[in-house]
Amino acid sequence: MSEITTLCDVEACAVVYGQNDTQPEVWPSPSGVQSTYAKFRTMPSMEQTKKQLNMEAFLRQQIEKAKDQLRKQKKENREKEMSILMSQCLTGRSLQDLNMGDLNDLGWVVDHKVEEINRKVKKVQEELAQNENNHVQVVPTPPPPPPATSGRIMHMQQAQSAAPMEVMTPQDQQPQEQMAGLGANTHYKKNEHCTQ
Known part of the structure; x- marks a missing residue:
């Protein structure tokens, strides 16, 4: 019984009648049994029967x-x-x-x-x-841009990449000017005439 009182944290008492015993065995003591029983009787009847069990x-x-x-x-x-x-x-x-x-x-x-x-x-x-929603796609970083150059150099680089440049010598220029009918002097006279 002491284990039950400790585990369940309740007051308890026991009265055990043996077959051949004239007096019952009591626990914890006769006065302890009377005290516990008196407290039990003062409880409302609903509380008394709430967890009450007989053998049946x-x-x-x-x-x-x-x-x-x-x-x-x-x-x-x-x-x-x-x-x-x-x-x-x-x-x-x-x-x-x-x-x-x-x-x-x-x-x-x-x-x-x-x-x-x-x-x-x-x-x-x-x-x-x-x-799939949590999957992060790694996008490769683009290569760094070329170093900044002046506008004229950049324009020349673009022109070179588009078409190869023709290099003309002074001898190559004279026949082309004569074919067009514009010599150096004619050109000068035209300019002179226009200014007048």
């Missing part, structure tokens, strides 16, 4: 717990049997010898397994989508 009520409670455990165990066993039967059917076993109860239970197990598979597929798809 205790046994009924234990029987109900055992029945619940038995029901759960039977259900688990039946599910395992149907899972084994489902595996056998997938490997070629015929359904002809099964009764309606077996077929119903087998259908329930198959539906349950399909739901489980669908949940797992959905979870994997969500994880893949999440990974």
Whole structure:
């Protein structure tokens, strides 16, 4: 009893009548039993009977717990049997010898397994989508620009890359000027005439 009072943090007392004993055994002491019993009697009747158990009520409670455990165990066993039967059917076993109860239970197990598979597929798809959203693409950095140059040099570089330059000597220039009818003197006279 001392362990119960310590573990449950309650006041307790015990009066035990043995078969061959003329006087009952009491715990913790006769005065302790009377004190605890007096406190119990002062409690409202609802509180007194709230957790009260006699031997019959205790046994009924234990029987109900055992029945619940038995029901759960039977259900688990039946599910395992149907899972084994489902595996056998997938490997070629015929359904002809099964009764309606077996077929119903087998259908329930198959539906349950399909739901489980669908949940797992959905979870994997969500994880893949999440990974794709979190995936960071690394964009390569462009090469650095060439050093800055003046506009004239840049224009010349562009012209050179577009077409090769023709280099003319002074001898090459004279025939072209004569063909055009514009010699150096003519050009000068034209300018002189225009200024007048």
